[in-house]
Amino acid sequence: MTNSESQPPIAESEVFGQVCAMADDAAAAQRRLAQANTADKNSLLLAIADALDARADEIAGANALDMQAAFEEGMDAGKLDRLKFDVARVADAANGVRHVASLTDPVGEIVRGYNLENGVRLQQVRVPIGVIGMIYEARPNVTVDVASLAIKSGNAALLRGGHAAERTNAATLHIIHDVLEDMRFDPALVDTVDAFGRAGANAMMEARGHIDVLVPRGGAGLIQSVVRNSKVPVIETGAGNVHIYVDRSADLVKAIPVILNAKTQRVGVCNAAEKLVVHRDVAESFLPMIAQALANENVVLHADETSYRIIDEAKIRKIQLLEATDADWDTEYLALEMGVRVVDSLDEAIDHINRHSTGHTESILSEDYAAIEEFTKRVDSAVVMVNASTRFTDGGVFGFGAELGISTQKMHARGPMGLAEMTTTKWIGYGTGQVRK
Amino acid sequence: MTNSESQPPIAESEVFGQVCAMADDAAAAQRRLAQANTADKNSLLLAIADALDARADEIAGANALDMQAAFEEGMDAGKLDRLKFDVARVADAANGVRHVASLTDPVGEIVRGYNLENGVRLQQVRVPIGVIGMIYEARPNVTVDVASLAIKSGNAALLRGGHAAERTNAATLHIIHDVLEDMRFDPALVDTVDAFGRAGANAMMEARGHIDVLVPRGGAGLIQSVVRNSKVPVIETGAGNVHIYVDRSADLVKAIPVILNAKTQRVGVCNAAEKLVVHRDVAESFLPMIAQALANENVVLHADETSYRIIDEAKIRKIQLLEATDADWDTEYLALEMGVRVVDSLDEAIDHINRHSTGHTESILSEDYAAIEEFTKRVDSAVVMVNASTRFTDGGVFGFGAELGISTQKMHARGPMGLAEMTTTKWIGYGTGQVRK
Numbered sequence: 001m002t003n004s005e006s007q008p009p010i011a012e013s014e015v016f017g018q019v020c021a022m023a024d025d026a027a028a029a030q031r032r033l034a035q036a037n038t039a040d041k042n043s044l045l046l047a048i049a050d051a052l053d054a055r056a057d058e059i060a061g062a063n064a065l066d067m068q069a070a071f072e073e074g075m076d077a078g079k080l081d082r083l084k085f086d087v088a089r090v091a092d093a094a095n096g097v098r099h100v101a102s103l104t105d106p107v108g109e110i111v112r113g114y115n116l117e118n119g120v121r122l123q124q125v126r127v128p129i130g131v132i133g134m135i136y137e138a139r140p141n142v143t144v145d146v147a148s149l150a151i152k153s154g155n156a157a158l159l160r161g162g163h164a165a166e167r168t169n170a171a172t173l174h175i176i177h178d179v180l181e182d183m184r185f186d187p188a189l190v191d192t193v194d195a196f197g198r199a200g201a202n203a204m205m206e207a208r209g210h211i212d213v214l215v216p217r218g219g220a221g222l223i224q225s226v227v228r229n230s231k232v233p234v235i236e237t238g239a240g241n242v243h244i245y246v247d248r249s250a251d252l253v254k255a256i257p258v259i260l261n262a263k264t265q266r267v268g269v270c271n272a273a274e275k276l277v278v279h280r281d282v283a284e285s286f287l288p289m290i291a292q293a294l295a296n297e298n299v300v301l302h303a304d305e306t307s308y309r310i311i312d313e314a315k316i317r318k319i320q321l322l323e324a325t326d327a328d329w330d331t332e333y334l335a336l337e338m339g340v341r342v343v344d345s346l347d348e349a350i351d352h353i354n355r356h357s358t359g360h361t362e363s364i365l366s367e368d369y370a371a372i373e374e375f376t377k378r379v380d381s382a383v384v385m386v387n388a389s390t391r392f393t394d395g396g397v398f399g400f401g402a403e404l405g406i407s408t409q410k411m412h413a414r415g416p417m418g419l420a421e422m423t424t425t426k427w428i429g430y431g432t433g434q435v436r437k
Numbered sequence: 438m439t440n441s442e443s444q445p446p447i448a449e450s451e452v453f454g455q456v457c458a459m460a461d462d463a464a465a466a467q468r469r470l471a472q473a474n475t476a477d478k479n480s481l482l483l484a485i486a487d488a489l490d491a492r493a494d495e496i497a498g499a500n501a502l503d504m505q506a507a508f509e510e511g512m513d514a515g516k517l518d519r520l521k522f523d524v525a526r527v528a529d530a531a532n533g534v535r536h537v538a539s540l541t542d543p544v545g546e547i548v549r550g551y552n553l554e555n556g557v558r559l560q561q562v563r564v565p566i567g568v569i570g571m572i573y574e575a576r577p578n579v580t581v582d583v584a585s586l587a588i589k590s591g592n593a594a595l596l597r598g599g600h601a602a603e604r605t606n607a608a609t610l611h612i613i614h615d616v617l618e619d620m621r622f623d624p625a626l627v628d629t630v631d632a633f634g635r636a637g638a639n640a641m642m643e644a645r646g647h648i649d650v651l652v653p654r655g656g657a658g659l660i661q662s663v664v665r666n667s668k669v670p671v672i673e674t675g676a677g678n679v680h681i682y683v684d685r686s687a688d689l690v691k692a693i694p695v696i697l698n699a700k701t702q703r704v705g706v707c708n709a710a711e712k713l714v715v716h717r718d719v720a721e722s723f724l725p726m727i728a729q730a731l732a733n734e735n736v737v738l739h740a741d742e743t744s745y746r747i748i749d750e751a752k753i754r755k756i757q758l759l760e761a762t763d764a765d766w767d768t769e770y771l772a773l774e775m776g777v778r779v780v781d782s783l784d785e786a787i788d789h790i791n792r793h794s795t796g797h798t799e800s801i802l803s804e805d806y807a808a809i810e811e812f813t814k815r816v817d818s819a820v821v822m823v824n825a826s827t828r829f830t831d832g833g834v835f836g837f838g839a840e841l842g843i844s845t846q847k848m849h850a851r852g853p854m855g856l857a858e859m860t861t862t863k864w865i866g867y868g869t870g871q872v873r874k
Contacts, residue, residue: 377472
């Protein structure tokens with residue numbers, strides 16, 4: 001039973017005070033961690049990984065209770081799958097921690113360095129941000145990912161996981177706290193406000209000056225609520241109305257597996273393709289092929305007038321074909337559904353994408369140099385793929401070990417966020433008595 | 438006469454609609470500018486510089502009217518000086534534009550690049566942010582600085598200058614618009630909402646989704662108002678409660694000119710020193726020397742108990758010595774005043790600075806390697822100087838040509854903001870049909 005159920009509710013203002021105090025404790029712990037050298041941080045991470053492996057059954061047991069409760073409350077299969085944190089997934093997470101330990105420490109990296117005319121030796125150096133707040137839904141692996149990235153990058157993390165995963169997150173944090181104490185680090189480095197329930201998340205959003213940055217990770221509703229309400233600086237993540245554009249020059253045979261992968265390899269994730277945009281010159285030949293391939297995978301198509309006609313006339317087996325509405329172009333289905341649109345030109349494709357995309361990931365399938373240059377330059381998204389699946393937009397795939405989330409904003413970080421994105425910089429100028437003239 | 442005086446006031450909602458439309462026009466112009474190559478942007482900048490020189494008397498004439506009106510309204514001498522934009526200062530600004538033209542274009546710089554295991558060739562590339570909003574007080578040179586930095590970095594700028602500088606800014610923008618039109622660029626690239634008065638600034642703060650980032654530049658009141666009220670992401674700038682710490686190991690003779698320069702070379706600027714923190718071991722020998730030097734420059738000292746006693750007993754000529762209050766430690770005087778405090782240790786100095794600093798700039802005067810390492814690592818400010826004046830924290834000094842402002846926040850940019858800080862990045866992945874397994 002969690003605190004939020006067993007204890008009487010606490011007044012909002014009192015929660016705010018307690019959450020600020022936790023953040024200030026985290027900040028004090030972070031200032032000490034910032035002085036630790038890389039070897040010490042890596043030893044800590046490897047010890048956490050080993051402890052997660054050794055005590056995986058504790059986490060899996062807590063998770064089984066969360067899963068049972070969520071099932072009884074009618075959670076859908078996709079969310080239940082993301083909530084699942086069994087021994088095998090804990091082992092994966094532990095290996096993720098080991099991967100983070102193996103990465104280069106971002107702290108101390110000199111981003112730029114040069115001498116001023118007067119001889120002052122100037123360096124722009126990466127330093128930790130401070131206290132990173134994370135508000136996320138029921139994905140227990142995020143707890144481990146964020147804890148490991150925060151420690152490696154010299155930051156503290158204050159977490160609010162989804163209610164459905166509270167037992168799992170508590171068991172995971174219990175193990176991490178044991179290791180922190182064993183190795184004489186401050187347990188306040190990674191802590192949770194879950195005990196305060198939803199009031200804890202609200203307090204985090206108010207805690208400007210105590211929490212340095214807040215990252216929401218989960219559904220569009222959660223993210224928009226945090227973006228709109230937080231007084232703490234927010235990094236907006238996640239929503240992905242992802243497009244694949246099939247150019248007139250595309251290799252149509254190569255295009256099919258890429259589109260199938262982007263749409264169906266995993267649905268319900270932000271880098272899954274949601275829209276297929278096809279150049280008119282190849283629509284008649286390509287649409288029947290891709291429609292059949294998608295129909296075989298039970299993908300429902302929301303087709304514009306031209307593509308509807310072409311697909312309808314092709315008499316595809318098992319096709320589920322609907323007429324697209326205006327709303328479709330802005331919808332992230334997160335399901336086996338896809339919008340299909342025919343465009344007259346590359347220009348029209350780019351304009352359509354820039355108008356309707358959430359700025360996450362788009363892909364062009366093309367063999368034409370000029371078209372690829374235009375598309376990659378003008379499409380205004382965090383990631384633009386060329387002849388590759390959109391599913392590659394991922395911190396793990398990019399080599400970051402884990403990810404804090406995928407930023408769809410332009411400030412501070414854009415795209416998958418790993419260790420470097422969890423730092424800021426400091427300028428240091430080494431002089432010998434210089435004054436300004 | 439400006440529009441805000443000659444026309445009836447427009448309803449707030451109508452102003453909001455018009456400002457959003459201006460921002461959208463700026464965004465459209467920016468998308469075209471983003472495709473311009475560096476040579477074209479540089480030609481444009483050089484033409485603007487030449488036009489500013491050729492028509493400097495137009496600007497100076499408008500400025501004389503602004504200066505006269507401000508003087509009659511009782512503006513103080515410091516602000517009047519910042520408002521002044523005579524022919525000589527316009528020439529300086531034009532040379533700043535030429536300097537920006539000479540800098541490397543940040544757009545297209547590959548920040549990171551590597552191949553994924555599957556052969557996808559991944560590149561993180563600098564791209565413009567989009568529409569940069571600027572709300573600033575009566576400093577007409579900012580209009581030229583921001584316009585030139587925005588153009589070079591491929592961005593559009595939407596400006597709200599201070600009411601007192603409206604004629605000067607209008608004359609400056611008139612020239613910039615003429616050049617943009619002559620060279621077939623869109624005048625919407627650099628525009629002002631000054632015609633809407635204060636309602637224009639409010640509309641900019643509401644224009645989330647239309648303006649990408651808002652930078653306030655001016656007094657603490659202006660900045661905090663924008664930080665608190667803006668729905669558009671803000672980069673906080675400016676406030677500088679700047680400390681100089683004199684370590685026990687400092688070269689005391691070298692220390693005096695550095696402190697004098699930091700405090701008196703220009704008062705009323707954010708990188709001027711406001712506090713002097715002195716190690717106890719050198720307080721008795723150093724404080725009388727520096728107090729005499731500061732007294733000679735008419736600097737009023739707000740001294741803590743220990744430093745008050747030492748300075749008082751030294752019978753300094755012309756000294757203006759006050760007992761410091763608690764409020765002094767958090768006060769940015771922006772005047773010939775300085776807080777003085779004696780500390781028992783380096784630790785106490787660092788703790789005091791991290792508690793009271795605004796995170797702008799601090800300096801340590803020391804010849805001790807270990808003390809310098811501790812100070813530069815643990816002091817949590819945008820810029821930390823070693824044996825050098827705090828007055829060097831400046832985009833021009835850092836070699837940025839001009840500056841958008843000095844960020845005192847940790848997200849996105851920290852310290853002086855130049856061209857690189859006006860970009861975001863985009864990941865581009867070049868593949869040959871890769872799918873995720």
